[in-house]
Amino acid sequence: MADTEGPPAPPTKFRCNRARMVLCIRVTLHHIAAAQINLTTTPTTIKLDTLQARRKFVMDRVYPRGVECDDTKTTAKMEGGVLVVEMPITKLPPIAPATVQASQAPVAAKNRKGDVAEPAKKRKRDSAPPLDGDVVQVAEAAAPPKKVKKNGSSASASAGPSEERMQQLLNDATETAERRREERLGKMRQFEEAEEQQKRKAAERQAEREREKAKVLEAFRRQQAVAKSDKKKIRQGAAATASTPTAAKTPAKKKRVSFSSEAVEGGRSRERRS
Numbered sequence: 001m002a003d004t005e006g007p008p009a010p011p012t013k014f015r016c017n018r019a020r021m022v023l024c025i026r027v028t029l030h031h032i033a034a035a036q037i038n039l040t041t042t043p044t045t046i047k048l049d050t051l052q053a054r055r056k057f058v059m060d061r062v063y064p065r066g067v068e069c070d071d072t073k074t075t076a077k078m079e080g081g082v083l084v085v086e087m088p089i090t091k092l093p094p095i096a097p098a099t100v101q102a103s104q105a106p107v108a109a110k111n112r113k114g115d116v117a118e119p120a121k122k123r124k125r126d127s128a129p130p131l132d133g134d135v136v137q138v139a140e141a142a143a144p145p146k147k148v149k150k151n152g153s154s155a156s157a158s159a160g161p162s163e164e165r166m167q168q169l170l171n172d173a174t175e176t177a178e179r180r181r182e183e184r185l186g187k188m189r190q191f192e193e194a195e196e197q198q199k200r201k202a203a204e205r206q207a208e209r210e211r212e213k214a215k216v217l218e219a220f221r222r223q224q225a226v227a228k229s230d231k232k233k234i235r236q237g238a239a240a241t242a243s244t245p246t247a248a249k250t251p252a253k254k255k256r257v258s259f260s261s262e263a264v265e266g267g268r269s270r271e272r273r274s
Contacts (some may be wrong), residue, residue, distance in 0.1 A: 007051070009061075010027050010028055010029055010048070011027070011028040012026070012059060012063050016065075021088060022087070025085040026082055028081065029078075033048050033190055037050055039076055046060075046061055047061070064095060070089075073087060075087075120274075
């Protein structure tokens with residue numbers, strides 16, 4: 001157990017996970033680095049002190065309910081100022097019945113405190129049977145009297161429309177049918193005229209295209225004829241120049257130089273002087 005005169009023990013929580021068979025110990029150590037924690041575990045106890053830190057804690061506790069662990073597989077890590085130590089459990093004693101009853105006692109007391117007596121159900125009153133001799137009378141509603149039509153109106157209704165009315169209706173129907181037939185014929189004529197006009201315009205466009213095509217073809221043929229005539233003239237000129245013989249060149253006459261006697265004498269006199 002922790003020494004009462006020394007540093008206090010840090011807040012510690014023990015959790016036993018029976019499904020994983022792991023004992024989890026969470027020790028609150030705020031503002032203490034992991035290097036300043038001295039942790040020692042044994043199969044039945046855990047010892048811890050932070051005498052190297054500014055906040056000093058000392059803890060020496062035995063695992064609750066006689067749990068034994070494998071201290072060779074102890075893991076420890078810091079999670080936001082909380083040291084989490086986990087060890088696999090090697091011995092897990094069963095929970096005593098007294099402990100189970102003590103844990104269930106608060107729940108039972110709460111249930112007893114919260115119980116409310118259910119109100120008694122009300123019985124339905126039995127309807128009294130009708131007395132012998134009672135008769136229920138139902139007043140029959142009198143049917144309203146039917147109106148009787150006069151003889152004149154009934155006779156006119158049974159007689160039907162007169163012959164003049166029938167003839168007028170027949171004439172109206174005939175006129176309506178004739179008018180509708182004329183309208184249909186007029187629409188058909190308009191459609192035929194529009195179709196004929198479209199065909200006429202299409203024929204005119206086709207004829208215009210044919211004329212343009214003929215003009216282009218005629219111009220092309222003229223150009224070809226002109227080109228052929230030019231080529232023919234060029235060939236004829238070349239043949240004419242090739243058939244004419246070239247004139248022979250006459251050699252240039254040599255100039256004859258005549259020396260006068262005076263010039264010869266003058267040259268000789270100059271030679272003598274020299």
